[in-house]
Amino acid sequence: MDIKVSIVDKVARMSLGGRFDFSAHKEFRDTTEQLLLRDEVSELDVDLAAVNYVDSSALGMLLMLRDKARNARREIRLSRCSPPVRQVLDIANFGKLFRID
Secondary structure (H helix, E strand, O other): OEEEEEEEOOEEEEEEEEEEOHHHHHHHHHHHHHHHHOOOOOEEEEEEEEEEEEOHHHHHHHHHHHHHHHHOOOEEEEEOOOHHHHHHHHHOOHHHOOEEO
């Protein structure tokens, strides 16, 4: 999985690409932990436009991120979901847990 990060107006956008599965665990965790430590970041936008596959471990990583962000008093948003990703998020009822744009 590819991760690109940009920060604009206190919003850190993590643009993910490729397969979002367990093999991305370390890189995803390290990137999100570093962003949550930055004072200039108040919101984390996880851009899923270029993700073509998610599995249950990816859903677990998003849930862990949600908990860590809540503890750090940061907002989380899932954005620009590709159709296959949106389908998985809908089936898992993530719309009740995350703001999805």
